[in-house]
Amino acid sequence: MKATYKKYILDFKAPSGTSRGIMTQKETWFLILEQNEKFGIGECGILRGLSVDDVSGYEAKLAWACENIRLGQEELYSQLLDFPSIQFGLEQAFLSLQAENPFHLFPSRFTQNETPIPINGLIWMGDEAFMLDQLEQKLESGFRCIKMKIGAIDFAKEVAILKSIRKKFSVNEIELRVDANGAFAPDEALGKLHQLSEFHIHSIEQPIKPRNWQVMAQLCERTPLPIALDEELIGIFNVMEKERMLQTIRPQYIILKPSLIGGFKGSSEWINMAESEQISWWITSALESNIGLNAIAQWTYSLQTSMPQGLGTGSLYTNNFDSPLEVANGKLYYRSAKNWKTNLIKDLCI
Numbered sequence: 130m131k132a133t134y135k136k137y138i139l140d141f142k143a144p145s146g147t148s149r150g151i152m153t154q155k156e157t158w159f160l161i162l163e164q165n166e167k168f169g170i171g172e173c174g175i176l177r178g179l180s181v182d183d184v185s186g187y188e189a190k191l192a193w194a195c196e197n198i199r200l201g202q203e204e205l206y207s208q209l210l211d212f213p214s215i216q217f218g219l220e221q222a223f224l225s226l227q228a229e230n231p232f233h234l235f236p237s238r239f240t241q242n243e244t245p246i247p248i249n250g251l252i253w254m255g256d257e258a259f260m261l262d263q264l265e266q267k268l269e270s271g272f273r274c275i276k277m278k279i280g281a282i283d284f285a286k287e288v289a290i291l292k293s294i295r296k297k298f299s300v301n302e303i304e305l306r307v308d309a310n311g312a313f314a315p316d317e318a319l320g321k322l323h324q325l326s327e328f329h330i331h332s333i334e335q336p337i338k339p340r341n342w343q344v345m346a347q348l349c350e351r352t353p354l355p356i357a358l359d360e361e362l363i364g365i366f367n368v369m370e371k372e373r374m375l376q377t378i379r380p381q382y383i384i385l386k387p388s389l390i391g392g393f394k395g396s397s398e399w400i401n402m403a404e405s406e407q408i409s410w411w412i413t414s415a416l417e418s419n420i421g422l423n424a425i426a427q428w429t430y431s432l433q434t435s436m437p438q439g440l441g442t443g444s445l446y447t448n449n450f451d452s453p454l455e456v457a458n459g460k461l462y463y464r465s466a467k468n469w470k471t472n473l474i475k476d477l478c479i
Contacts, residue, residue: 131163132198132222134173134191139418139446145253150178155416155446158191160218162198162226169226172421173218174388181364181389182212191215206394210366217392221424232423232452232469239430245460246430247437249274249306254281260290271458274304274331274437280312284321291328300329304437311338311360318348326353332382335359346378355381359413362399363389371399375406383408384439386415393428400432413439419452426454426461 139155156177162169173191177183182190190212194205202223209216224234238244250272252263260277267275275294279287294305305328313321313336325333332355337345339361349356358380365371375383383403385396396412403410412429414422422443429438440461443454453467 130198132195133161133163134195135159135161136188137418139416140448141445142447145445152416157418157421158188158214158218159420160191160195160215160222162222164226167226168231169222169224169228170231170420171218171221171223171225172388172417172424173214174415174417174421175214176389176415179360179363179389180214182214187212194219210391213366213391213395214388216395217387217421220392220394221421224424233427234424235427235431237427237430239427240463241465243462243465244430245457245462246426246440247274247435247459248272248441248456248461249276249304249437249439250459251439251441252277254278256282257286257290261293264290264294268298268303270456271460273302273459274306276306276308276439278310279307280309288324291325291330295328304331305329306331306334308334308359309336311335313337315341315344318344319351322348322352322354322356330354332357334384335361339363342374342377345380349378349380352381357382357384357411359384359386366391366395368398368402371402375402375408379406380408383410385410385412387412387425387428388415388417388421409436411436411438414442416442416445418446419443419450419454423452423454423463426463 137157137159139157141153144151144153156175158173160171160173175183194209194215202219205219206216221234225231228234233240239246250267252260252275307325307330315337318336322336334357336348336356362383365374383399385399387393387396390396390399400410412425414425422440426440429440441456443449444456451470453464455462455464
């Protein structure tokens with residue numbers, strides 16, 4: 130078996146804002162396996178400033194994984210604990226290599242019968258006019274679950290936007306989710322949650338920065354709207370530490386991004402622990418290309434959850450890979466009539 134890797138830079142169609150700053154590009158890496166004239170591919174997606182494996186030795190670790198591919202998936206996974214995105218890339222690549230179709234990692238009604246996955250429409254941070262314009266576009270596209278990034282512009286303006294949405298659309302018409310990316314100060318968070326609750330918000334992601342377990346636990350106990358943990362899961366690898374975090378904070382939801390928490394194996398571990406604590410969950414992509422998004426979507430469908438998922442990020446880039454993935458009427462489809470870019474894996478091997 131031969132293993133290689135290649136860096137790829139994804140270019141955003143428009144600058145995309147979060148409370149951590151504006152993004153115009155997204156760096157990603159591909160792992161390619163070759164054996165008996167077959168190919169397998171996996172995406173190692175890192176988010177600068179967020180991924181725990183955003184370290185100077187990242188490429189060297191990728192090279193090490195390729196040089197030691199003979200160790201096999203399980204052994205490599207166990208030795209890459211501090212590099213969850215590489216763990217995920219390896220999972221995908223091995224599944225891809227073993228599959229009849231290298232892009233059908235989890236064959237199902239999603240890939241074979243165009244049964245869709247409901248997803249949320251994502252509204253990026255910006256000025257009020259920009260955010261409202263995005264909202265109109267999402268509603269015209271058929272989304273009925275909207276996720277809005279908050280925490281970067283004036284909070285009063287964000288509240289005004291939510292108020293205007295609720296004036297036009299009831300809870301039965303639009304489900305609203307907000308994502309603060311840890312932007313709220315701990316001493317202001319509860320007050321802001323009360324303000325947001327007036328608009329019948331489904332949930333808020335990560336209201337304060339991670340690693341403030343006691344403060345977050347108090348928020349989750351007193352909150353007027355459900356809290357979902359996102360960044361809080363990143364960098365916790367030990368099973369007992371995962372259990373301790375969930376039992377201490379007791380959130381209403383957790384959000385799973387396979388690239389950031391150890392792929393399908395790491396995500397499944399979180400799901401099993403959360404369900405044992407009566408904590409709900411959903412899956413979100415982490416700005417991967419269509420290669421990583423395809424893997425996450427197929428795995429998500431296999432979990433048979435009806436809640437809208439966070440998988441609508443494939444159309445963000447000017448240079449993404451042509452694929453059967455398509456968003457329509459607030460759902461993600463795998464269109465059987467469409468094909469992956471010709472010779473995609475071979476092109477990446479060059």
